[in-house]
Amino acid sequence: MDTPPLVEEQIRRAVLAALEGEGVEVPCVVEVCVTDDAGIRQTNLDMRGVDRPTDVLSFPMFELSPGEKPQADWADPDTGKVLLGDMMISLERTRAQAAEYGHSPEREVCYLAVHSVLHLLGYDHLDEGPMKAQMRAREEAILGGLGIQREASDAD
Numbered sequence: 483m484d485t486p487p488l489v490e491e492q493i494r495r496a497v498l499a500a501l502e503g504e505g506v507e508v509p510c511v512v513e514v515c516v517t518d519d520a521g522i523r524q525t526n527l528d529m530r531g532v533d534r535p536t537d538v539l540s541f542p543m544f545e546l547s548p549g550e551k552p553q554a555d556w557a558d559p560d561t562g563k564v565l566l567g568d569m570m571i572s573l574e575r576t577r578a579q580a581a582e583y584g585h586s587p588e589r590e591v592c593y594l595a596v597h598s599v600l601h602l603l604g605y606d607h608l609d610e611g612p613m614k615a616q617m618r619a620r621e622e623a624i625l626g627g628l629g630i631q632r633e634a635s636d637a638d
Contacts, residue, residue: 485516489573489591495628496592500599503624508554509563512599515570522572537575538594542567546604548616569598589630596624 497512517525519535526532526539543565544552552564571594580590600620607614625631 492591493595496595499628500596500624510566511563512566513568518574519572538598539570540598540601542602548605567602
């Protein structure tokens, strides 16, 4: 799938903002695949046994805890960068969710990219309590730094 250059730039900005917002000081690589619902559905089925499309999938290279940082000695000796992991975003689902939630596609794609980077850095939202609240707070702080505020219609 060809990714529009504007979307590539939005994802790049969001990934860099998330890394900076989490205080990651070593150079990192996050591999990003932008696809459609069919592509992400197949990956979701292959990797997680879930036969449905989703908005974003994250595949961390390391098992980190929230707040834990990648270390320089984890870097690939050829590049000097740490491969943090992979993310896959369904652009089709992103656009549909933006319309459903009443906000811009830019906000949604940036949110999903930040959300994914936080997963790569060990955050999770398996519970509806403290873990989810911690992740949401970090997402909103990072998006706020990008000038992307949560709109009233976005409230949970």
